Each structure stands twice: as C-alpha cells, then as structure tokens.
Amino acid sequence: MIKGHEINYQSQNVSILKSVDINVGYGEFLAIVGPNGAGKSSLLNVLANEIKTDKKQEIFFKDKIIYDWKLEELSKHKAKISQHNSQDIPLLVKDVVMMGRYPYFGSQPTLEDIKSTEITMVETEIIHFGDRDYNSLSGGEKQRVHLARVLAQLDNDIAHRLLFLDEPLNNLDIKHQHNTLELIKKFTQNNNTAVVVLHDLNLAASFADKILLMEKGEVLAYGAPEEVFTEEKISRAYNFPCTICKHPVNDSTMILFG
C-alpha cells in the first residue's frame, strides 16, 4: 500500500528522519510508537505527502510515486488526522464532518454525502452534537468529530484506502479510546490500511498488526507486537524500565512500567 526506502528528512539543518524503511501492506494496522521527539509525526507527514523529503522518489503509494498522484484523486484514497487539529473552526459540527466530503461534490452536498456523514457521526457517537458549534465542544468531542470527518472522506468504493492518524486517542476517555481503535480495526479488516501514531503501548499491542518503534529519527524495531515489545527494546527507546507479560484476558503482549 505505502512504502518508502531510506527516507531522510531534515529541517533547518536538523536531521529528523534517518534512513527510515517502511512497507505497509493492504489490510494492515500499523502503530508507530516511540518517545517524544522520536520523529513519529514527521514520518506520518512525509508518508501522507504533507512534507517533502530530501529525495523526491522515496515514497510509493500503491506502487506509484506519491508526488505523481493528483491531489484530488489522492484525497479519495487517503485521509489524515493531524496531531494538532484546529481548535477554532467557526462551523457547525455536521459541517466540519462534511468537509470530509469536499472531494466528492461541487457547490452542494448530495444525499449520498449527507448519508455518509450521518453514518460516521453515529459510529463516532457525535450525531447528537450535529447542530452544535464545533468550537463549543470539549477536546475529546472535537477529536471524534475529526475521526468522523476522515471516515466520511474515505467512504467510497475504492479498494484499499489508507488512514493516517496522529495520536487519535488524545483527550478521549477509555470507552472512546476503545471505540476509536475498534473503528480503525474494522476499517483495516476490509482490506484497508491504517498507520496510527499511538503513545499507549498496551493499546498498540492489543489492536495493531505491526509496530514501528522509533527513536531519534531512526527505526529501532519493526514487526509484530511480541517481536517489538521486549523489555530491552522498550527500556532502550524510552529510557524507562518495564516488564513484559501476557494480558490475562486477551493474551496480547502487556507492558508494565516501573
């Protein structure tokens, strides 16, 4: 779905990504984890074609160099939630979600666009906020509006769509964290792909198929959760002690810190 070889990125003479290799397949849920400043958002921005790398040909999306895609076409194949969503959007909630449908209509949304936004607003449990001012919502409610927006953006018949989500669990309570991850999982189970920056390693271990652990702009480990989440690798990346065990309910890898 999306791949890059030896991705290098620097800004103001600071090297931010160093020889990063990545290859995310169809139907895969990839969690990018790592300490603050490791380069997770930068990698997501490079993969999503939002910042340019040192060499133009580094990123391939569906086997075509990402810069060669027409932006209008690309917007139906991939969508992104940024880490810092705008806090100030002077629109109703339903109109912010409708922004996800802009690639599909001209001056007025069609019935299909309206239906699409309503479905994703139900899924993200914001349908009852539809007529509220976006600016009046809490942080977690705003986060769910943006999830509804990107899900509406990718509500189409294209095979193999791609979601980029930068810390989509920010501000969410425990139930909505799980609901968000369930929605992402459901999306990937339909042969779509999600690349998600997460800070909660236990949630990453429970939901993601693969983990990319970053440190200082480099890939420290890449593979299945049980391969990446070892005491040695986590302690090295985070400079913090941990113990690995099995989750007593779902048997996934569990990390205890301290």
Ligand SMILES: Nc1ncnc2c1ncn2[C@@H]1O[C@H](COP(=O)(O)OP(=O)(O)OP(=O)(O)O)[C@@H](O)[C@H]1O
């Ligand atoms: N334009 C820039 N100029 C200089 N340094 C930058 C620039 N953009 C990012 N950086 C630095 O690059 C590093 C990686 O930043 P990035 O936002 O990708 O990290 P991150 O892993 O997403 O961190 P966090 O978990 O804190 O969100 C950081 O040290 C950051 O300060």
